[in-house]
Amino acid sequence: MMEASINVLGGPLESCGTDPVTGFFRNGCCDTGTADRGMHTVCALMTAEFLALSKYLGNDLSTPRPEFGFQGLKPGDRWCLCAGRFLQAHEEGAAPRVRLGATHRRTLEVVPLEVLKLYAIDLA
DSSP states (O other): OOOOBBTTTTTTOOOOOOTOOOOOTTTSSOOOOOTTTTOEEEEEEOHHHHHHHHHHHTOOOOOOOOGGGGGGOTTEEEEEEEHHHHHHHHHHOOOOOOOOOGGGGGGGGTOOOOHHHHHBOOOO
């Protein structure tokens, strides 16, 4: 079951990306629910540095996997990351930029808003 689509700023959850289509539910949004054990809630703008870290840590997001309909990510793509992996990347100095308006409020259970704001691309 999907939870309410509210972002970390308290507003409606915005779309993260549709090329490639992202999100646990593959609806372009970083929605979450009981089935999303990884909490794929952080809308991130991929960087070469983050993709290299993710691959090193065992989650290769850059290699295409056609058998799963996955084209592989490249720098500049937007993707719903697991909140825990984002926090780990922050601690390693390789966190990608984030769209707060498209990051689900459940992220705040793992990542403080102050940390997310350090990487925000949608704050005035």
